[in-house]
Amino acid sequence: MxxxxxxxASLLSxxxxxxxxxxxxxQSTSADLIGELNIKLLYIALPITLLVEIILIYAVLRxxxxxxxxxxxxNRRLEITWTVATAIILLFxxxxxxxxxxxxxxxxxxxxxxxxxxxxxxxxQAEAYQWGWTMTYPEEDITAPQGDNGPVITxxxxxxxxxxxxxxxxxxxxxxxxxxxxxxxxxxxxxxxQTTPEETGTYQGYCSEYCGLAxxxxxxxIEVVDQAEYDQWLDxxxxxxxxxxxxxNETANATA
Ligand SMILES: [Cu+2]
Numbered sequence: 726m727x728x729x730x731x732x733x734a735s736l737l738s739x740x741x742x743x744x745x746x747x748x749x750x751x752q753s754t755s756a757d758l759i760g761e762l763n764i765k766l767l768y769i770a771l772p773i774t775l776l777v778e779i780i781l782i783y784a785v786l787r788x789x790x791x792x793x794x795x796x797x798x799x800n801r802r803l804e805i806t807w808t809v810a811t812a813i814i815l816l817f818x819x820x821x822x823x824x825x826x827x828x829x830x831x832x833x834x835x836x837x838x839x840x841x842x843x844x845x846x847x848x849x850q851a852e853a854y855q856w857g858w859t860m861t862y863p864e865e866d867i868t869a870p871q872g873d874n875g876p877v878i879t880x881x882x883x884x885x886x887x888x889x890x891x892x893x894x895x896x897x898x899x900x901x902x903x904x905x906x907x908x909x910x911x912x913x914x915x916x917x918x919q920t921t922p923e924e925t926g927t928y929q930g931y932c933s934e935y936c937g938l939a940x941x942x943x944x945x946x947i948e949v950v951d952q953a954e955y956d957q958w959l960d961x962x963x964x965x966x967x968x969x970x971x972x973x974n975e976t977a978n979a980t981a
Pocket of ligand 1: 896897934940
């Protein structure tokens with residue numbers, strides 16, 4: 726392979742990689758941050774990979790028939806260059822990663838009073854058990870209905886969403902890959918997630934911590950709808966809950 730062809734092949738593979746790394750439309754602020762960081766790191770890693778591979782292949786082709794290899798000579802300038810270059814790259818990776826990890830949309834460290842502080846914010850409590858999820862809206866006093874694949878959390882687009890994740894028994898994991906959400910569900914401890922869904926749709930959720938026999942069946946989903954649809958859904962749920970309560974009262978009265 727001549728140098729021209731090699732350069733062309735390198736460029737082509739770089740283009741293909743960039744194509745695959747092209748971010749899909751951001752579904753939430755959390756997924757946004759994580760996706761952007763991924764791309765930034767890829768742009769650093771790509772040229773380094775190409776440079777190393779080119780030097781390696783060049784060295785193999787150029788010196789493969791060399792019968793009298795000479796020992797490497799010390800080159801202080803080269804050593805200083807690669808030490809400084811590595812330090813700069815690591816510093817960039819560290820600063821960029823810290824910026825994302827310190828963002829509340831990735832790591833929420835706020836206290837109780839910072840949970841859903843604004844009007845329109847939604848707070849959902851996700852309680853895991855062996856083997857399923859109980860999803861409740863403590864402020865509205867409703868429980869998320871069951872869908873075909875576990876409970877369905879309905880939330881409005883463009884509003885801050887807070888999720889308190891906890892467990893009844895063993896350690897589980899709350900994971901919605903497309904929304905960039907992941908949090909361990911620990912018994913007797915509530916840990917919070919914060920995000921803003923930016924795209925309507927249905928997002929599949931999983932248990933991400935192996936927790937026993939039916940671990941693989943611990944599905945749930947998050948349904949992101951527009952505000953009007955959410956308000957309507959909320960009204961329906963509230964009406965249903967009070968109907969259920971009335972039914973229960975009637976049954977209790979009838980048996981009394
Ligand atoms: Cu589980």
